[in-house]
Amino acid sequence: xxxxxxxxxxxxxxxxxxxxxLFSARGYNIESLTVAPTEDPTLSRMTIVTSGSDDVIEQxxxxxxxxxxxxxxxxxxxxxxxxxxxxxxxxxxxxxFREEMKRMCDIFRGRIIDVADGxxxxxxxxxxxxxxxxxxxxxxxxILETVRTGASGIGRGDRILKV
Amino acid sequence: xxxxxxxxxxxxxxxxxxxxxQENVKFVFGYPGGAVLHIYDAIYxxxxxxxxxxxxxxxxVHAADAFSRATGEVGVALVTSGPGATNAITGIxxxxxxxxxxxVISGQVPVPAIGLDAFQxxxxxxxxxxxxxxxFLVKDVKDIATTLKKAFYIAKTGRPGPxxxxxxxxxxxHLADFVYPESVEMRSYNPVTKGHSGQIKKAVKLLLEAxxxxxxxxxxxxxxxxxxxxxxLVKALGVPxxxxxxxxxxxxxxxxxxxxxxGMHGTYEANMAMQDCDVLLAVGARFDDRVIGNTDHFYSKDxxxxxxxxxxxxxxxxxxxxxPIVGDVKSVLAEMNELVALEKxxxxxxxxxxxxxxxxxxxxxxxxYNNSNGLIKPQYVIEKLWEVTKGDAYxxxxxxxxxxxxxxxxKFDKPRRWINSGGLGTMGVGLPYAMGCQFxxxxxxxxxxxxxxxxxMNIQELSTCKQYSLPIKVILLNNRYLGMVRQWQEFFYENxxxxxxxxxxxxxxxxxxxxxxxxxxITKPEDVEGALKExxxxxxxxxxxxxxxxxxxxxxxxxxxxxxxxxxxxxxDL
Numbered sequence: 094x095x096x097x098x099x100x101x102x103x104x105x106x107x108x109x110x111x112x113x114x115l116f117s118a119r120g121y122n123i124e125s126l127t128v129a130p131t132e133d134p135t136l137s138r139m140t141i142v143t144s145g146s147d148d149v150i151e152q153x154x155x156x157x158x159x160x161x162x163x164x165x166x167x168x169x170x171x172x173x174x175x176x177x178x179x180x181x182x183x184x185x186x187x188x189x190f191r192e193e194m195k196r197m198c199d200i201f202r203g204r205i206i207d208v209a210d211g212x213x214x215x216x217x218x219x220x221x222x223x224x225x226x227x228x229x230x231x232x233x234x235x236i237l238e239t240v241r242t243g244a245s246g247i248g249r250g251d252r253i254l255k256v
Numbered sequence: 257x258x259x260x261x262x263x264x265x266x267x268x269x270x271x272x273x274x275x276x277x278q279e280n281v282k283f284v285f286g287y288p289g290g291a292v293l294h295i296y297d298a299i300y301x302x303x304x305x306x307x308x309x310x311x312x313x314x315x316x317v318h319a320a321d322a323f324s325r326a327t328g329e330v331g332v333a334l335v336t337s338g339p340g341a342t343n344a345i346t347g348i349x350x351x352x353x354x355x356x357x358x359x360v361i362s363g364q365v366p367v368p369a370i371g372l373d374a375f376q377x378x379x380x381x382x383x384x385x386x387x388x389x390x391x392f393l394v395k396d397v398k399d400i401a402t403t404l405k406k407a408f409y410i411a412k413t414g415r416p417g418p419x420x421x422x423x424x425x426x427x428x429x430h431l432a433d434f435v436y437p438e439s440v441e442m443r444s445y446n447p448v449t450k451g452h453s454g455q456i457k458k459a460v461k462l463l464l465e466a467x468x469x470x471x472x473x474x475x476x477x478x479x480x481x482x483x484x485x486x487x488x489l490v491k492a493l494g495v496p497x498x499x500x501x502x503x504x505x506x507x508x509x510x511x512x513x514x515x516x517x518x519g520m521h522g523t524y525e526a527n528m529a530m531q532d533c534d535v536l537l538a539v540g541a542r543f544d545d546r547v548i549g550n551t552d553h554f555y556s557k558d559x560x561x562x563x564x565x566x567x568x569x570x571x572x573x574x575x576x577x578x579x580p581i582v583g584d585v586k587s588v589l590a591e592m593n594e595l596v597a598l599e600k601x602x603x604x605x606x607x608x609x610x611x612x613x614x615x616x617x618x619x620x621x622x623x624x625y626n627n628s629n630g631l632i633k634p635q636y637v638i639e640k641l642w643e644v645t646k647g648d649a650y651x652x653x654x655x656x657x658x659x660x661x662x663x664x665x666x667k668f669d670k671p672r673r674w675i676n677s678g679g680l681g682t683m684g685v686g687l688p689y690a691m692g693c694q695f696x697x698x699x700x701x702x703x704x705x706x707x708x709x710x711x712x713m714n715i716q717e718l719s720t721c722k723q724y725s726l727p728i729k730v731i732l733l734n735n736r737y738l739g740m741v742r743q744w745q746e747f748f749y750e751n752x753x754x755x756x757x758x759x760x761x762x763x764x765x766x767x768x769x770x771x772x773x774x775x776x777x778i779t780k781p782e783d784v785e786g787a788l789k790e791x792x793x794x795x796x797x798x799x800x801x802x803x804x805x806x807x808x809x810x811x812x813x814x815x816x817x818x819x820x821x822x823x824x825x826x827x828x829d830l
Contacts, residue, residue: 102444107381110382114385118386151572152573155569158568158569161410163444
């Protein structure tokens with residue numbers, strides 16, 4: 094099953110490689126991994142999207158907790174949560190494509206953030222499924238380039254991951 | 257412009273020395289080189305600890321590791337950058353797999369040169385990351401003291417393990433005030449010590465009500481110094497007990513409640529009791545593949561498992577447990593003992609029947625071997641070693657058949673006496689391990705049980721043994737084969753002995769003598785005991801004993817790879 098694991102870690106050189114190294118060394122899946130400093134600059138927050146049986150997920154959580162740089166770990170799937178991902182898509186915007194792209198962007202509540210003679214760059218935020226649906230909805234020939242951040246997640250309501 | 261210096265400031269190298277002093281380090285095992293020259297200069301000027309010069313960095317880490325295994329203290333090794341650092345890796349990985357607390361200090365190229373492919377540069381923090389508990393790169397002289405304080409703290413607390421501290425050369429020349437922190441506060445590292453009382457109560461109730469109870473303990477019990485508490489618990493409950501390869505000595509081997517080692521080469525009675533018990537108490541052990549074998553086969557019988565371990569990730573990793581107790585084995589066993597004492601248990605008819613069953617398994621005499629054919633049997637050498645040393649030696653081993661025979665036939669009654677590489681299975685540890693033990697206990701009898709394959713993997717340390725006059729006794733079980741490889745080839749590869757013959761062996765007697773040691777070759781069974789006595793009587797000499805043993809002897813019992821605990825091959829089956 095797909096799980097989203099959030100963690101807080103010391104914002105130190107090499108901390109990211111410890112997490113990435115753990116996943117490769119133990120053969121765990123990583124669908125995506127995002128990391129950036131938090132409002133407290135000594136801490137980084139990471140969101141890892143992984144998948145595995147309950148036993149594997151339990152081991153992943155335990156192994157992450159064991160890393161000396163990791164301060165707190167939360168399996169977001171243990172409760173209600175929200176996930177969002179950002180995608181930038183550069184598409185062809187010539188002839189009929191120009192109006193079609195504008196329309197698709199509106200339907201998915203994206204924003205065109207760069208306009209050039211023959212291209213648009215569209216910014217779209219949402220769950221991974223929504224971003225997938227947008228890509229599927231586009232004419233494949235129109236897609237010039239895509240870049241996705243990977244999911245970020247946060248618990249709903251009172252579920253707070255903080256030191 | 258001249259740098260203004262504070263009168264109390266000292267160099268980074270001197271700070272390193274002062275930190276080791278504050279940690280009360282007695283021995284540093286190491287090898288000098290460019291990046292650690294400042295540190296070696298500071299070592300020259302100090303008088304607190306003794307530096308032991310090895311002949312290869314791998315041996316420095318193994319010796320520090322054995323020093324820790326024998327004493328319980330943190331072992332310390334010092335190596336230079338680049339090849340010095342990479343040579344240390346096998347030692348570090350060996351300690352990591354067996355959870356041995358080490359601080360390994362490695363030199364690094366100067367900070368401005370890092371990343372420029374400088375001479376003798378290697379990314380030590382990157383290279384060691386998968387085989388350390390934690391590691392640090394120190395980039396400011398002011399951080400040396402706090403980093404080393406943290407390194408020692410992390411190495412020895414929680415589930416212990418090796419910690420690498422990589423220090424660039426320029427940092428060891430920079431000046432700073434020396435302040436050693438009194439304590440360590442880390443928000444990200446707070447190992448649990450006390451087990452959950454409710455779970456402990458539940459565990460004790462299960463053990464008291466068990467019809468076929470069994471206790472299984474591993475290296476964690478030895479590391480946690482909880483042997484006495486284990487003996488008390490096992491005696492009070494009247495239950496059978498087994499130790500893993502790493503756990504030998506955790507419970508006295510000569511006691512009648514001890515069923516011997518379990519696992520791939522464990523005894524018939526220990527493995528059968530593991531399989532058939534209804535309540536299993538596991539303490540500081542991790543149900544690994546060499547112990548439990550096939551987990552599906554293990555699950556084919558119902559039993560309730562209680563697992564005490566300081567590392568939550570060791571619990572339910574390979575085998576699902578029912579009563580997990582995360583905590584320090586010492587504190588948990590102490591609490592269990594208190595609860596058991598309140599109950600004053602007496603032997604139930606069910607437990608009596610269980611012992612009858614166990615005695616019938618024991619009656620198989622699975623460790624009996626045929627000792628009549630004129631060739632030296634390796635098992636016989638170990639039995640005689642046990643007799644001659646009165647069961648009180650530190651026994652180190654390398655990896656292979658000889659390791660299993662030493663584990664099976666030397667009856668360890670005390671913890672921290674059996675020193676071997678259980679997890680990583682590192683050939684070549686035996687001799688440096690013996691060095692670490694001899695430094696830890698200079699007047700003790702130290703025997704290195706080895707094979708002619710393994711001993712050649714760190715044979716250069718004969719020179720270190722000469723330099724420090726270490727009276728180690730090498731017990732070489734020389735069968736002219738990589739015995740364990742040959743055994744598997746005989747059983748599973750239709751006798752195709754691919755590259756397992758050890759040809760072109762040196763004359764070990766002359767080799768030992770060339771280093772100024774005593775060399776002996778023993779070829780007849782009737783000479784074994786006398787030679788051992790003669791060797792151990794030479795209390796101040798290093799003696800290399802080359803026992804020419806039966807080439808085709810195999811280790812039994814044996815659970816073939818992938819099979820279950822009760823699917824052993826016994827010597828009598830063949």
